[in-house]
Amino acid sequence: MNATPAAARDVINADKVRAAIARRSRGRQDHADIARWLQTHFFRWTINSFEHVLPVRSVEGWRTCVGEPSPPAWFLSKLAAAGAPMIYIDPEHHLLREREARMVEFFHARLGSRLAGKFHRITFADAEAAWSKDHERMQRRSRRGWWPSQAHALTEVVATPHGRFVELRASGRTLRGELAYESFHMQHCLGQFAQRDRLEGGYGEHYALGCEQGRIRLFSLRDPNNGPHVTVSLIEDLGEWSLDQVKGKQNTIPDAKYAGDVLCLLNSVRPRDIGSLDLSRLGIVAQNEGFEVAYVAFADLRDAARRHALLGAFPHLLGQHPQPDPFAQWLALAGGAAVVGEVAAPHGPVVAALHAMNADEASMPDRERLSATLMEVFPQWLAPPLAQETSAPQGGWLRRLLMGGGASAVNQSAPHRQWALAVPELLFYRLGVDGDSRRGRLAAPPGTGDRLRAQIESELDIHDGRADAAIRAFCETFFRVPYLAHPMLVTPQQETHEAPSKQAPQPDAARDLLAWHAMRQSHLLRLLVAWNLLDETRGWALLLLNAQRVRDCFRDWSDFGSAAARGHATWLHWNGREAHRAKxxxxxxxxxxxxxxxxxxxxxxxxxxxxQAIAAQPIYATA
Incomplete structure (x- = not known):
């Protein structure tokens, strides 16, 4: 059964209602499709259905509503006919304007949707029902901290590859609502208010007050749909704006693809860098250019020492390195990189194997894990346990390199063994002991003394019942270099009036620390083998790989030794040890x-x- 349509109402000021709707639309600069819908569908609903009207039954009623002393003839004629009652609608009624604003909000949100260009097909009733559903959904999200974004709360700063950076420049509830919107989408604390309905208290209160008092500036990377992806904060510091935080979702490092967007913002606003770790993790570096600061991507950084420091502290930046040479790979490994990615042969497989060695597989014994991971990269890598002596050498490259397959093989492998043994020779010399690298034996020579053993066992946490775990940890972290994340190394050096002994002692500390670490690790390894705490199979694998690290990273013996001495001084300095030991x-x-x-x-x-030594060894079948 069809419902009887409501009779059209006789509105005495319909023309003024239409004119008011059109005037407000022009003032808002509505899209043409929205303005057209308001002039048709919304106007018809207002005339036929808006509830808040005044009946007009006399000339006095006309004068009261319209404000004109003499009504026109058509009004007098209708009044005399005593027909259907006439009504007056206030064109500026607050409830009418509120309903109009809802409709504008509803259609504006759909300008980029599949409904764009089809607004004329949508009736007022359909639009109102859809808006109500949207509003209910927004209310549910609001209870979880969401508030709608408001365009007038945002000031565009710079266009970027993935959208635009805007600054949150409002105040009061408008600012707080925008903070809540940012926080809801980014899942961080920027707009987390203790009282969500009132937008008061909590972290949100801190940031809102900071913005209103001019102590904090907040920027948001918004995509074309106004979705946030990166939040940047600046703080007022001694009369200048300094970079505070650069956050992605859930307070993580922003996705690497947004690094170019952040660069656009920083080089537009030019804040001072006071050592933001967020910036370093993202692979962006501040450089002084006269009296201003400029920001560059890690791949474009020309300062080799700064690049080394960043790579050691944030090894994931290896993926942004323009030329990941062997030194860059070893340095990233020293910093604890978990993924190598594409690296240059022939060193790439070596570094990849070493990364696999650092995997935490507690269920697999250390020796088996080392053998298995290296075997995946180099077939015939390690020899299986010796079951029996045979006339021909059996097993992997390491056993053949160490034991040889005859006189020629021994002659070929001996220099490599001696070279690897010579890496820590300086430290034995300091102890007054001949490292005796000519022997080709892994174990350190006698004469190191019990005092040194007690010191090293304490350092490596080797105690009764813990020796196996301590040696396993030593092997698994063999190529990790301590202190690469030290603040003195990571933070750009600022002007200082401190005494020289309190400043960073050298310009390329990452490279020097790697040299000292490589020398000392080989030294420790030979001692552990001599004390029967580390077996020779694991020991030779690590010693030879460490020698390859030294060969890859330094120009010659003198370069390696000088870097190691400087690295020792840095290690002592940062460890609070006596400076005379470095001397x-x-x-x-x-x-x-x-x-x-x-x-x-x-x-x-x-x-x-x-x-080359591996390639030179003849291939024998494994036992």
Whole structure:
């Protein structure tokens, strides 16, 4: 059964109602499709259905509603006919304007949807029902902290590859609502208010007051649909704006694809960098250009020492390195990189294998894990356990390299063993002990003393019942370099009036620390083997790989030794140790290199290349 349509109402000021709707639409600069819908569908609903009307039954009623002393003839004629009652609608009634605003909000949100261009097909009733559903959904989200974004709360700062950076420049509830909108989508604390309905208290209160008092500036990367992706905050610091935080969703590092957007903002606003770790993790670096600061991407950084420091502290930046040479790979590994990605051969497989070694697989014994991970990269990598002696060498490259397949093989492999053993020779020299690299034996020579053993066992946490776990940890973290994330290394050096002893001691600390670590790890390894705490199979694998690290990362023995001495000084400085010990290492290095029979003079730098040594070994079937 069809409902009887409502009779049209006789509105005495319909023309003024239409004119008011059109005037407000022009003032808002509505889209043409929205303006057209208001002039048709919304006007018809207002005339036929708006409830808040005044009946007009006399000339006095006309004068009261319209404000004109003499009504026109048509009004007098209708009044005399005593027909259907006439009504008056206030064109500026607040409830009418509120309903109009709802409709404008509803259609504006759909300008980019599949309904665009089809607004004329939507009746007022359908639009009202859809708006109500939207509003109910918004209310549910609001109870979880969501508030709608308001365009007048945002000021565009700069266009970017993925949208635009806007600054939150409002105040009061408008600002607080925008903070809540940002926080809801980004899932961080910026707009988390203790009282969500009133937008008061909590973290949101702190940021809102900071913005209103001029102590904080907030920027948001918004996509074309106004969705936030990165939040940047600046703080007022000694009369200048300084970079505070750069956050992605859930307070994580922003996605790497937004680094270019952040660069656009920073080079537009030019805040001072006071050592933002967020910025470093994203791979963006501040550089002074005269009296201003400029920001560049990690891949475009020309300062090698700064690039080394960042890569050691944030090894994931290896993926942004323009030329990931062997040194960059070893440095990223030293910083604890978990993923290598595409790296240059032939060193890439070596580094990839070492990454796999660091995996935490507690269910697999250390020796088996080491063998398995290296075997995946290099077939025949490690020899299986010796079951019995045979006339021909069996097993992997390591066993063949160490034991040889005859006189020629022994002659070929001995220089590589001696070269690897010579890496820590300086430290044995400091102890007054001959490292005895000529022997080709892994275990350190006697004469190191019990005092040194007690010191090293304490350092590595080797105690009764914990020796196996301590040695396993030593092997698994063998290529990790301590202090690469030290603030003195990561933070750009600022002007300081402190005494020289309190400042960073050298310009390329990451490279120097790697040299010192490589020398000391080989030294520790030989001692552990001598004390029967580490078996030779694991020991030789690590020692040879460490020698390859040294060969890849330094120009010659002198370069390696000088870097290690500086690295020792840095290590002592940051560890609060005595400076005279670093001086002793410098003196020992000079004396050692002056020795007539110095191992570093005897062994040419170019004599070691582990990848060539592997290729030179004949392939035998494994046992």
């Amino acid at each position: 002793a290492t410098q003196v020992a290095l000079q004396d050692f290199q002056d020795e007539y029979d110095c191992a570093w003079k005897r062994l040419p730098w170019s004599a070691f290349d582990l990848t």
